[in-house]
Amino acid sequence: MSADVATAEPAADAPLGVAGAVASLANPLLDAMVHLGDWTLFSARAVSGVVSRHLKRSEFLRACVEVGVASFGVVAITGVFIGMVLAVQAYNQFHTIGLETSLGAVIHMSIIRELGPVLAAVMLAGRVGTAMAAQLATMRVTEQIDALACLGVDPVKFLVAPRFLACVVMIPLLTVVADALGIVGSTFIALKVFHIDGFHYWRHTANFVTLWDLFVGLFKSVVFGGVLSLICCHRGFNSRAGAEGVGRAATEGFVLSFVAVLVIDFVLGLLFNTLGNVFFPVAASRIA
Amino acid sequence: MATPAPLIRLDDVSVSFGPQHVLSRITLDVYPQQTLVLIGESGCGKSVTLKLIVGLLTPTTGEVYFNGKSVRAMRERELTAMRLHVGFLFQQAALFDSLSVFDNVAFGLRAKGELREAEIRDRVRERLLEVGLPAAVEVKMPTELSGGMRKRVGLARALAIDPEVMLYDEPTTGLDPIMTDVINELILQTRSRRPVTSVVVTHEMRTVHKVADRVVMLYPLARLAPGEPQVLYDGPPQKLLTSLNPRVRQFVEGEARDRLSELRLEADAAR
Numbered sequence: 001m002s003a004d005v006a007t008a009e010p011a012a013d014a015p016l017g018v019a020g021a022v023a024s025l026a027n028p029l030l031d032a033m034v035h036l037g038d039w040t041l042f043s044a045r046a047v048s049g050v051v052s053r054h055l056k057r058s059e060f061l062r063a064c065v066e067v068g069v070a071s072f073g074v075v076a077i078t079g080v081f082i083g084m085v086l087a088v089q090a091y092n093q094f095h096t097i098g099l100e101t102s103l104g105a106v107i108h109m110s111i112i113r114e115l116g117p118v119l120a121a122v123m124l125a126g127r128v129g130t131a132m133a134a135q136l137a138t139m140r141v142t143e144q145i146d147a148l149a150c151l152g153v154d155p156v157k158f159l160v161a162p163r164f165l166a167c168v169v170m171i172p173l174l175t176v177v178a179d180a181l182g183i184v185g186s187t188f189i190a191l192k193v194f195h196i197d198g199f200h201y202w203r204h205t206a207n208f209v210t211l212w213d214l215f216v217g218l219f220k221s222v223v224f225g226g227v228l229s230l231i232c233c234h235r236g237f238n239s240r241a242g243a244e245g246v247g248r249a250a251t252e253g254f255v256l257s258f259v260a261v262l263v264i265d266f267v268l269g270l271l272f273n274t275l276g277n278v279f280f281p282v283a284a285s286r287i288a
Numbered sequence: 289m290a291t292p293a294p295l296i297r298l299d300d301v302s303v304s305f306g307p308q309h310v311l312s313r314i315t316l317d318v319y320p321q322q323t324l325v326l327i328g329e330s331g332c333g334k335s336v337t338l339k340l341i342v343g344l345l346t347p348t349t350g351e352v353y354f355n356g357k358s359v360r361a362m363r364e365r366e367l368t369a370m371r372l373h374v375g376f377l378f379q380q381a382a383l384f385d386s387l388s389v390f391d392n393v394a395f396g397l398r399a400k401g402e403l404r405e406a407e408i409r410d411r412v413r414e415r416l417l418e419v420g421l422p423a424a425v426e427v428k429m430p431t432e433l434s435g436g437m438r439k440r441v442g443l444a445r446a447l448a449i450d451p452e453v454m455l456y457d458e459p460t461t462g463l464d465p466i467m468t469d470v471i472n473e474l475i476l477q478t479r480s481r482r483p484v485t486s487v488v489v490t491h492e493m494r495t496v497h498k499v500a501d502r503v504v505m506l507y508p509l510a511r512l513a514p515g516e517p518q519v520l521y522d523g524p525p526q527k528l529l530t531s532l533n534p535r536v537r538q539f540v541e542g543e544a545r546d547r548l549s550e551l552r553l554e555a556d557a558a559r
Contacts, residue, residue, distance in 0.1 A: 139385075146344050147382035151396040151449070152372045154364070 042156060042237065043230045049157025050165050056158070063166030067128050071174055075123050079178035082115055083107065083185030091194050100190075101200035105208040107186045112209060112217045116179035118265055120171060121224035125257040129232035132163055133253030136236025137246040145237070160233040164226060171225030172218045179217065212280060216272045223264055228257035293356065295320045295453065295485050296341055301350035303336055309509050310336050312518050313350070316504060323479060323486040325496050325525070327539065328506035333518075334489040335379070337506075338455045341487065342374050343367050372400055374453045375446030379461060381438040383430035389416070389441050390426040396449040415444040419474055436467035443474055454478060456488040460495055472498045493540060500525045505536055511550075 049055060086107045094100045136159060139145050148155040190196045232253035239249035294317035303311040311333040318324050326334045339345040340352050343359045352359045354370055362370060383392050393412045397403055403411065413423060419440040430438060439459060446454060456475065460468040472495050478484060479499075488499060496503055505521035505528075512518060521528065521536045528540045538545055 142380055142385075143378045143382040144384055146339070147376070147378055147384070149344060150342055150371050150374065150376040151445075152368045152399040153395075154368075 038238075039230070039234050042160075042234050045154075045156045046160035046164050046230060046233065049154065049161030052154075052157050052161070054154055054157035055161050055165070059158070059162040060165055063162045064170055066131070067124065067163075067166045068170035068173060071124060071127055071170075072177060074127055075120050075174045075178050076181050078119050078123055079111075079116065079181035080185040082119060082178075083111060083182035083187075084189045086110065086115075086182075087186040087189035087194070091190070095194075100194065100196050102204050103190050103196060104187070104201040104205040107190075108183055108205045108209050109213060111182040111186070112179050113213050114217075114265070114269070116182055117175045117217045117221035117224060118261060120174040120178045120221060121228060121261045122258060124167065124171060124174065124225065125228045125232070125254050125261065128167070129228050129257050130250040130254045132229065133232040133236040133239075134246055134250040136160075136233055137239030137249035140237060140239045141241055141246060156237070160230070160237075163233055164229045167225035167229035168222055171221045175218060175221040179214075210280075212276060216268075216276075219272075220265060220268050223268065224261050227260050227264060231257045231260060292319055294318055294353075295355060296487070297353040298337070298340065298347075299351045299353065301340065301347040301352060303333065303340070303345065304348045311347075311506075312509050314506075314518060316519070318485060318487060320485050321479075321483050323475075323488065323499055323501045325488045325490060325500035325503050326506065327490060327496060327503060328520075329508055329539065330491075331510075332506040332508045334506060335457050338376070338457050338487060338489055341453075341455060342371055342376060372396070372449055373451055374455060375449060375451035377439070377442050377446050377454070377456045377459050379457045381430075381442030383433075383438055383441055383445070385430055387430075388426065389421075389428050389430070389433070392430065392441060393445045393448050396445065400449060411448055412444075415448045416441075418447065418477075419444045420470070436463050436470065439463065439467075439471060440474070443471075443478075447478060450482070452483075452485065454484050454486045456486065456490070458489055458491065460490060460492050468492060468494065469498075471495075475499045493542070496528070497525050503528060505539065507535065 087103065090103055090107060091100060094103055094106075136145070139159070145155045145159070148158060187201070190201060191198050235249045235253040235256065239245045296316075296318040298314050298316040301311055301314045301316075302309070310331075314333075314337070316337075326337060328334055336345060340347055341354065341359070343352075343362065346360055357366070357370075359367070359370070383389075384395065387395065390412055393415055394408050397408045397411060412426070416423070416425065421437065421440055421444065425433070425437065425441070430441070433441065443459075454475075459475065460471050463471065475486065475488065475495075476499055479486060486499075488495065490496060501524070503521060503523065503525050504519060506518055507520045509518060520533050521531055528536060531537055531540075538547075
């Protein structure tokens with residue numbers, strides 16, 4: 001934990017030759033492993049705080065407002081425009097091969113399974129994650145986190161658990177908003193600007209987009225929300241001193257959560273495709 | 289008369305942050321109801337010593353004992369219980385930005401969970417009054433307070449839990465001379481009102497002479513010769529000026545002497 005004193009010995013002079021090259025590769029890898037281990041312990045502690053006495057309803061509600069209500073506008077705008085952009089970009093390709101009525105299926109599938117959850121998570125990482133990291137980093141720098149510990153409260157459980165829970169609860173709702181407005185935006189462009197036949201547009205959507213796809217999208221969003229909140233809070237807790245330390249914690253929080261969201265999206269995408277093929281072989285053959 | 293068992297004991301404690309060594313082989317006993325003042329130049333490990341006592345930091349080697357129990361060996365619940373016997377006044381008061389003055393002072397009491405809300409309200413008002421703050425301050429946010437008021441709210445918050453031990457981390461730093469003396473008076477008043485053991489970290493010699501029963505002076509490790517002890521002085525405040533150690537007298541008198549040229553040499557060597 002961050003409160004513990006590091007006990008590492010002074011770094012020895014860099015070794016030379018092959019050993020030096022191996023060391024220069026191994027050391028960052030080792031550092032990354034140490035950070036990952038520290039983050040895992042931190043996360044386990046934070047998640048256990050969800051069911052502990054440290055979770056205060058007022059803190060949780062405040063975090064929900066910050067994560068959900070305050071992010072609504074930005075997620076809605078992003079959803080609408082991404083839907084419209086997708087429709088504009090895809091229309092030309094599909095029109096040349098006479099498949100423009102399939103636009104609905106392609107765009108809505110992309111939004112519900114991928115873009116809705118990923119965009120909601122990225123907006124959350126940028127708007128809420130950085131704020132969380134900066135807030136906790138400031139508390140670390142001004143010794144407020146130490147003060148919490150001295151007043152008999154576990155700072156990780158008290159500060160991180162409500163933020164984690166708020167992200168996990170609110171991000172599916174934001175994803176639904178991004179999905180719905182993405183569909184509205186793309187449909188507006190497809191039907192009103194490009195005058196695609198509405199019956200076939202919706203018919204294709206109904207044929208290809210299923211509840212399973214909605215479930216996959218929402219499940220992903222829950223994982224994204226949990227991971228990004230834990231990454232940003234961890235960065236905040238381990239902030240270095242001063243304004244530079246706080247700024248760095250916020251930046252690292254955003255960058256690491258963004259990368260994590262993309263990696264997790266890929267892994268979960270593969271996993272759910274495989275599961276989909278196993279449980280819904282008919283749908284798989286229809287898509288193929 | 290037999291010496292009482294120490295309430296706090298640092299046993300051969302060393303602390304390093306990576307390559308930086310801050311404390312080396314410190315052994316220190318603090319006895320019940322004693323007011324120990326830790327002095328020394330910036331970076332000599334005074335604040336680190338306070339944080340070791342409440343388990344906010346763990347020694348690299350050695351042990352810290354509170355009431356005879358190793359702080360390192362304490363389970364989470366024991367550590368929490370121990371911390372609720374200790375009031376900590378932080379350097380910048382460390383008030384919670386998002387809470388009002390009332391909620392800040394009530395925080396420890398609510399965490400303890402022993403009192404009802406009405407009793408908490410009475411206790412908070414009592415402590416705020418004790419440190420000379422009117423009831424109107426209760427609703428203010430920490431950002432609306434002056435430095436002296438923040439320190440006094442911090443002190444009220446620490447005292448609200450009726451601690452056995454009070455730790456003061458530079459309680460008067462950044463305050464005007466009158467507010468400095470107000471804080472000194474509050475430290476004395478706290479001691480006279482309840483049987484409290486205090487450890488005060490300060491640079492202020494007026495604070496030392498006013499509140500200390502015993503003074504310990506630490507010296508930065510980087511400026512000590514190998515094998516030299518880090519504790520330069522351990523005794524009553526009255527004998528500080530007559531100490532045989534010139535480094536102690538230099539600190540007490542606040543004389544730069546050759547320190548500036550030393551600093552320039554160190555900066556030059558670090559290039």
